[in-house]
Amino acid sequence: MKVPLTSSHGIYRDTDASVRVRRWCREQLQHRDVTHSLTRLETPLGSTTVLSTGTRAGLPPVVLLPGTGLNAATTLPTVRLLHGKHRVFVPDIPGEPGLSSSHRPHRHRLRAYGAWLDNLLPQLSAEPVILVGHALGAAIALAATPSAGIAALVLVNPAGLVPLTPTRALTRLRTRSIRNSRGGNSERILTHLLSPRYLADENLTDWFSMLTRDCTPSRPPRRLPTDTVRRWAGQLPIIVATGEHDTLLEPERLRDPVRSLLDVELRTIPRCGHLTLRERPHAVAELITQLP
Template sequence: MKHVPLATHGIYHETGDSVPVRRTCRDRLEHWHVPHALERFDTSLGVTTVLSAGTSTGRPPVVLLPGADLNAATSLATVGALRGQHRVLVPDIPGEPGLSSSRRPHRYRHLLPVYGHWLDELLPQLCGEPVILVGHSLGAGIALASTPSDRVAKLVLINPAGIVTMRRTRELIWLRTQWRINPTLERSEQLLSYLMSPRFIPDMSLVSWYSMVADHCFPGRPPHRLPARTVHRWSGTPVVVATGEHDRLVPPQALRPRARSLLGVDVHTLPRVGHLALREAPAAVAELITPAPNNQKEAV
């Protein structure tokens, strides 16, 4: 993968705006009942903080890349669902609200290539053995933009950016605009209701998190889809692609043709799930990563 020149900018409105965001992340982790650790790694995008939980079980470790506006502290349900089967490592993506650097790639069209280079730097520091690389939304696009190697035993893409252009309807643009201008709890819940399945009621911790993000940060834009040749490089790696039945940003019918042609795989449709599968269906995500014996589910 060709590396592009690095130009970054901070994501916080004011210098002090990072304080409540980082405090909230630390509070959630400190009150989490599961034994875990935080470690920092140096990268070209600044310090990357990584959550680790679980112990080695003979299976490959899982490196989980959360989607935009999310991080390790907002993905604990999925980490909890995986930690009995794997050691789980969750980097807070630089340039997203969390405990890592606030440096976000400045050039929109270079967003995923720069993040792919960041992941190429990070993976060798995280683990000395092959991993299962799991990406959700933006995290999936970052995984696809990184360089395929024998460091990745399996690639799991959930509600993935990068394969197709994420859909931005007029309703979504309006909801995001209202949310950014006046990030009340009500407007955050309205945005989350659009992103999630109709059956799912977002919990107050997620609603308040989204309000905090809009109040203190400049939310990023959905990334461009990656060139076909970039995605196709991963066709030699075992790949799983899944999206929610009710995902309005990456619907199954839009994702399926390109996943088949570029990666040679069908798309798993997660029933009664929208775009935030890590919050809506952690057990289903864990099942995609490590299917139960004699319970291999067919892609829809």
């Protein structure tokens, strides 16, 4: 019996929730000052919508893989800083809230996402790309196959190297959100994901309210097999960074695995928590400029 790649149900609580989330994403993209196009591509995980923007300035294209609960519409602060120097592609990850397929992989989640990325990259660019992965997106990047089509890796708040360790308070809030879908816990959830010095804007708060109200939460990404991660070491330039205040992937837990598995030193982004693509987009852009 063939095992299905995607689950039999989508991530949204009902059809109206799907409509609300997709409408919100399209409205954000329409009203922001980033000129772009949206392309729908067929992949092993179903329909994948990709935002394309930016210029061809002689620098490698950037493929940005957002983390859990994020997508092209919610990562525009980072996209805005990159598209003046690079051609930028941001796929909404299938099985995450956004404009792509609403179905998550049924089994072997990261392996399925790695195969999805292997299929997607040649559809985006004929030249080697800089692969920038945030959180779940970083784990997906590491689960993909190293190839000549990838010029460099930039991994930010990377999942897949160590288990995620949400605090007890955050776990309670997420459990409460599953039982009560009215979305009232979003601001408190954000306090556990962001740096203490970062004040979430209304846009981000609205998005997390929508997530808790309209979407079923996903499981945290598992740690990747050691051999899967070590394939990348020494093959291409790699930068790995996490937030000083990331309570899910603390610098002290990531430092040794990053060194032993990828042969690079972990960088710490000051005044930053887990949502670097929103908190410190300039830091992400700076990491890319530091690639050799």
